[in-house]
Amino acid sequence: MENLITKFYTSFKNIDADYMVECYHKDIIFIDPAFGTLKGEHAKNIWRMLCDSQKGKGFVVTFSDIFINKNTGKANWEAIYNFSKTGRKVYNKIAAEFEFKNGLIIKHTDIFNLHKWATQALGFKGLLIG
Numbered sequence: 001m002e003n004l005i006t007k008f009y010t011s012f013k014n015i016d017a018d019y020m021v022e023c024y025h026k027d028i029i030f031i032d033p034a035f036g037t038l039k040g041e042h043a044k045n046i047w048r049m050l051c052d053s054q055k056g057k058g059f060v061v062t063f064s065d066i067f068i069n070k071n072t073g074k075a076n077w078e079a080i081y082n083f084s085k086t087g088r089k090v091y092n093k094i095a096a097e098f099e100f101k102n103g104l105i106i107k108h109t110d111i112f113n114l115h116k117w118a119t120q121a122l123g124f125k126g127l128l129i130g
Helices: 002-013 017-021 041-054 114-122
Strands: 024-032 036-039 060-068 072-082 089-101 104-111
Touching: 002 017, 002 060, 002 072, 002 104, 017 041, 024 041, 024 089, 036 041, 089 114
Parallel strands: 024 104
Antiparallel strands: 024 036, 060 072, 072 089, 089 104
16 A cells, blocks of 8 residues: 555656546545545545646645555655645645555545644735634
């Protein structure tokens, strides 16, 4: 499963959503503080949207500390990019947790500080998000 996580983040680093979503089970559940809970095609589409919004814009993704158990895994990843709606620079550190089924990711949870992200992405308006 380590190869699966490596493929997922390498594809993200290369801004290739098609390869990213190949890592997801058809019944994927994706959870994160900004998007909430997304399932199936909605979860896959979030990566398509993010990749499309960052092409040619200096998007940087790094990942590390991949740890895999039998049916679960963890990784840390970081993204540096300009938030598409405001043009503001964002540096986000994320802890990811995974569950696997049939050799694919069935559940993906990203954990990060929403307040810090919103402040960077939205400025003063984001600062107000508690």
